[in-house]
Amino acid sequence: MSDEAALLARRERLLGRNMSLFYEHPAHIVRGEGVWLFDADGRRYLDCYNNVPHVGHCHPHVVEAICRQASTLNTHTRYLHEGILDYVERLTATFDRSLDTAILTCTGSEANDVALRMAQAVTGRTGVIATDHTYHGNTSAVSQLSTRMPPVGGFGGHVRHVPAPDSYRPLGGESGQAFAEAFALKVEEAIASLQESPFGFSALIVDPFFANEGFPDLPSGFLAPAVAAVKKAGGLVIADEVQPGFGRTGEHMWGHQRAGITPDIVTLGKPMGNGHPIGGVVAGSDTLNAFRGAFRYFNTFGGNPVSCAAGMAVLDVLEQENLMENARTVGAYALDGLNRLAEKHGIIGNTRGAGLFFGAELVLDKREKTPAPQIATRVINGMRERGVLMGKLGIHQCTTKIRPPMPFSRDNADLMLSTLDDVLSGL
Amino acid sequence: MSDEAALLARRERLLGRNMSLFYEHPAHIVRGEGVWLFDADGRRYLDCYNNVPHVGHCHPHVVEAICRQASTLNTHTRYLHEGILDYVERLTATFDRSLDTAILTCTGSEANDVALRMAQAVTGRTGVIATDHTYHGNTSAVSQLSTRMPPVGGFGGHVRHVPAPDSYRPLGGESGQAFAEAFALKVEEAIASLQESPFGFSALIVDPFFANEGFPDLPSGFLAPAVAAVKKAGGLVIADEVQPGFGRTGEHMWGHQRAGITPDIVTLGKPMGNGHPIGGVVAGSDTLNAFRGAFRYFNTFGGNPVSCAAGMAVLDVLEQENLMENARTVGAYALDGLNRLAEKHGIIGNTRGAGLFFGAELVLDKREKTPAPQIATRVINGMRERGVLMGKLGIHQCTTKIRPPMPFSRDNADLMLSTLDDVLSGL
Numbered sequence: 001m002s003d004e005a006a007l008l009a010r011r012e013r014l015l016g017r018n019m020s021l022f023y024e025h026p027a028h029i030v031r032g033e034g035v036w037l038f039d040a041d042g043r044r045y046l047d048c049y050n051n052v053p054h055v056g057h058c059h060p061h062v063v064e065a066i067c068r069q070a071s072t073l074n075t076h077t078r079y080l081h082e083g084i085l086d087y088v089e090r091l092t093a094t095f096d097r098s099l100d101t102a103i104l105t106c107t108g109s110e111a112n113d114v115a116l117r118m119a120q121a122v123t124g125r126t127g128v129i130a131t132d133h134t135y136h137g138n139t140s141a142v143s144q145l146s147t148r149m150p151p152v153g154g155f156g157g158h159v160r161h162v163p164a165p166d167s168y169r170p171l172g173g174e175s176g177q178a179f180a181e182a183f184a185l186k187v188e189e190a191i192a193s194l195q196e197s198p199f200g201f202s203a204l205i206v207d208p209f210f211a212n213e214g215f216p217d218l219p220s221g222f223l224a225p226a227v228a229a230v231k232k233a234g235g236l237v238i239a240d241e242v243q244p245g246f247g248r249t250g251e252h253m254w255g256h257q258r259a260g261i262t263p264d265i266v267t268l269g270k271p272m273g274n275g276h277p278i279g280g281v282v283a284g285s286d287t288l289n290a291f292r293g294a295f296r297y298f299n300t301f302g303g304n305p306v307s308c309a310a311g312m313a314v315l316d317v318l319e320q321e322n323l324m325e326n327a328r329t330v331g332a333y334a335l336d337g338l339n340r341l342a343e344k345h346g347i348i349g350n351t352r353g354a355g356l357f358f359g360a361e362l363v364l365d366k367r368e369k370t371p372a373p374q375i376a377t378r379v380i381n382g383m384r385e386r387g388v389l390m391g392k393l394g395i396h397q398c399t400t401k402i403r404p405p406m407p408f409s410r411d412n413a414d415l416m417l418s419t420l421d422d423v424l425s426g427l
Numbered sequence: 428m429s430d431e432a433a434l435l436a437r438r439e440r441l442l443g444r445n446m447s448l449f450y451e452h453p454a455h456i457v458r459g460e461g462v463w464l465f466d467a468d469g470r471r472y473l474d475c476y477n478n479v480p481h482v483g484h485c486h487p488h489v490v491e492a493i494c495r496q497a498s499t500l501n502t503h504t505r506y507l508h509e510g511i512l513d514y515v516e517r518l519t520a521t522f523d524r525s526l527d528t529a530i531l532t533c534t535g536s537e538a539n540d541v542a543l544r545m546a547q548a549v550t551g552r553t554g555v556i557a558t559d560h561t562y563h564g565n566t567s568a569v570s571q572l573s574t575r576m577p578p579v580g581g582f583g584g585h586v587r588h589v590p591a592p593d594s595y596r597p598l599g600g601e602s603g604q605a606f607a608e609a610f611a612l613k614v615e616e617a618i619a620s621l622q623e624s625p626f627g628f629s630a631l632i633v634d635p636f637f638a639n640e641g642f643p644d645l646p647s648g649f650l651a652p653a654v655a656a657v658k659k660a661g662g663l664v665i666a667d668e669v670q671p672g673f674g675r676t677g678e679h680m681w682g683h684q685r686a687g688i689t690p691d692i693v694t695l696g697k698p699m700g701n702g703h704p705i706g707g708v709v710a711g712s713d714t715l716n717a718f719r720g721a722f723r724y725f726n727t728f729g730g731n732p733v734s735c736a737a738g739m740a741v742l743d744v745l746e747q748e749n750l751m752e753n754a755r756t757v758g759a760y761a762l763d764g765l766n767r768l769a770e771k772h773g774i775i776g777n778t779r780g781a782g783l784f785f786g787a788e789l790v791l792d793k794r795e796k797t798p799a800p801q802i803a804t805r806v807i808n809g810m811r812e813r814g815v816l817m818g819k820l821g822i823h824q825c826t827t828k829i830r831p832p833m834p835f836s837r838d839n840a841d842l843m844l845s846t847l848d849d850v851l852s853g854l
Contacts, residue, residue, distance in 0.1 A: 004507075007509070007512070011512060013527075013712070014519070014527075014528055014529065015511070015528060015530070015730075016528050016715040016716050017720075018716070018720060019719065020505055021505055021507070026505075026506060027507065029502060029507070029508065030500060030508070032499075032502060037500075037506075052502070052503065052727060057501070057502075058500065058501065060498070066493065067490065067493070067494040067497070070485065070489075070490045070493050070494070071485050072459075072485065073459045073464075073484070074459070074484070074485065074702035075459060075464070075479070076479065077442075077448075078447055078448055079448075079449060079453060079454045079456040079464075080431075080434050080438065080454065081456065081457070084442070085434070085437050085441055089437075089441055100440075100441075101440070101442060101443050107534075107537070108727070109726070110536070113566050113567050116567065117579070120578075120579035121579060124579060125579075125580075126579060138537075138724055139567065139568065140540050140544060140568035141568055146723075149721075149723050151544070151547075151721075152548060152551060153547060153553040153626070269727070274501075275728070276497075276501075277533045277705075277731075277734070285440070285443060288443040289445070292443050292446065293444075294578075294579055295579075296573075296575055297565055298447055299534070299565055300479060300534065300697055301533070301534055301704040303442075304702065304704075306702070306703070
């Protein structure tokens with residue numbers, strides 16, 4: 001049995017079947033450093049996929065903070081500790097002044113699970129609107145926001161889905177205003193439907209960058225009419241910043257700032273601790289206190305001193321290494337390169353993104369914009385074989401997902417682009 | 428403003444109101460080592476409360492494992508990595524052979540959230556039975572198992588509660604068999620009620636040690652009739668081992684082994700990584716694969732190499748320092764001491780526990796067994812003032828919760844006992 005086959009067999013025996021794994025030939029990764037991953041044979045891969053190691057794999061400043069705090073104290077928030085206060089103060093300072101308090105959790109899923117209840121506490125209602133191709137996490141409650149697989153016992157009936165915006169095939173037409181109004185109209189219909197239901201309307205939850213839906217290029221102010229409809233109906237807006245947050249889109253620290261909206265609740269996850277399990281919910285104090293009044297909530301590991309030290313170190317590195325600016329400039333450079341590839345390779349129907357989250361939508365023909373998900377799978381496997389790790393996503397699962405650690409350089413972008421050129425040429 | 432008042436004000440401003448905090452004068456803890464915690468003024472506290480730092484605060488072997496792995500690689504399970512395989516293999520080897528696979532999560536709450544869905548996947552049904560004073564975690568779904576506070580939108584109707592066993596006031600009478608059968612009868616009634624409901628009967632979830640309910644002294648085989656009723660109805664038994672697991676009760680690695688039952692699903696949390704956020708669900712492969720077939724589940728941080736290294740290091744220390752045996756002998760020694768205090772202090776109505784999880788139930792009068800929760804609060808605050816940290820719990824919230832890190836010594840027990848003697852004498 002090959003090493004790979006033996007590992008796969010052992011994995012199925014210990015972890016069960018159907019556990020997701022990337023690539024036709026899964027990568028057996030043993031070491032990470034900056035934007036690089038290394039497999040068991042010592043082969044190097046350029047990581048164009050992972051946003052969790054936000055400031056780079058095994059960044060020494062983050063590792064040092066974790067080691068220092070883990071060897072000093074790791075306990076819970078039922079004792080006083082300044083680590084969580086210093087971190088939440090610094091974190092909330094990056095938000096609009098109306099978002100000034102936080103609850104820390106261990107994962108983005110836990111954060112969204114709290115956020116939904118926070119909106120329930122404020123409104124007294126439980127109906128939620130989400131987009132139809134989104135993913136907000138893995139708890140029982142949060143999974144109800146996903147349409148992919150009906151749970152045992154069925155969906156709760158309290159969720160309404162609106163079509164995720166697709167800038168390549170815009171609902172309402174090519175005009176920015178019509179596109180935005182078409183989305184808002186769907187939100188209004190969903191609000192009306194919930195208002196007629198026993199659940200009532202509580203909140204709209206969106207990733208303001210619509211990352212999983214394929215990060216559409218949205219016109220300025222796209223979300224404003226939808227947000228206005230939510231406010232008018234007394235609902236709350238939850239911005240899931242698990243993907244676009246922490247400066248990834250280059251010009252703004254948070255995806256909702258880029259979208260020009262101020263949500264009532266913001267949820268955080270993946271990149272927050274550079275891989276250390278930490279998530280959080282940021283909200284105004286009235287919203288947060290309504291939750292704390294309506295629900296008993298304690299999270300044993302949430303806000304522990306080690307996770308706060310990790311979170312603080314991530315903010316340090318973002319500032320010290322000017323990584324948001326790096327995301328802006330290198331992202332723009334890489335997207336330019338992707339545009340040049342689009343001129344050469346007819347399979348690329350559209351390119352888009354912001355900062356270090358961008359990609360190419362692959363189509364079988366440009367006039368019909370016929371999605372090419374199988375080819376996208378071949379492309380990401382071809383890239384992996386050539387030492388570049390990326391993924392695919394989007395409504396039609398045919399868009400390359402390029403979302404590297406934030407210290408990604410122009411040289412890294414050049415390597416990614418030349419490899420992609422090779423792979424596309426070989427199709 | 429005093430330091431404490433300033434910290435409390437800052438905490439309320441940044442973290443909101445109603446966030447739970449221990450003691451009348453909260454402890455401002457800045458350092459931990461073994462069984463000791465130190466506050467900002469350098470004052471030392473004997474930790475008789477915390478089970479999360481299972482092998483001792485900041486144990487160097489665990490810290491070293493975390494630092495080593497955090498500086499080598501921290502990524503997710505969509506790549507192959509041997510760390511999770513080695514850990515799950517070693518972990519499941521401590522269980523009955525029928526419990527041979529695992530899903531790793533970040534918290535015990537996430538583990539119970541998965542366990543409930545696992546039982547749904549196997550049975551196709553959603554009704555759950557829990558005890559009436561239990562706590563299984565903080566997600567929306569798991570919170571439904573708690574009776575403490577009705578959620579916005581109400582309870583789901585799919586949970587039935589049975590009275591938690593109280594060995595000091597046994598339902599059914601003093602005979603062990605009658606006590607066990609009375610509990611089983613309540614479970615049978617709950618099963619029948621669920622079978623008549625639209626939900627059907629899916630699972631019984633219990634902490635087999637009933638820690639939050641006051642860790643009753645249960646007769647051998649107490650759970651057997653209830654488990655037989657569950658099996659007969661085609662339901663699953665979920666054992667929540669977040670509290671009694673990892674050798675804490677002294678004679679067995681797991682609480683369900685002590686109770687003499689083999690559950691279908693076991694959930695793990697708090698002590699698993701000595702404070703590093705890791706939880707898990709252990710089950711037979713058929714059960715686990717049913718879940719993986721019925722639900723899409725991926726946990727970004729779950730099973731990451733750093734958390735597996737922390738978990739592995741905890742198992743190392745448990746073995747190397749013979750901590751389960753320590754829990755057995757020191758626990759028995761401390762419980763003896765508590766029994767001597769009970770002869771001296773009339774307020775102690777009952778003493779009980781196993782290994783390093785034990786305590787005294789405080790009552791206003793021994794004949795009526797009238798609970799003394801306010802006095803219990805005074806006692807734990809008096810202990811804290813004298814430098815010993817413990818808590819209270821139980822159906823009547825009048826039982827001291829003594830659950831120290833596992834390296835707790837006889838000297839530590841003597842200090843705890845003499846301090847408790849002082850505090851009780853001063854009431």
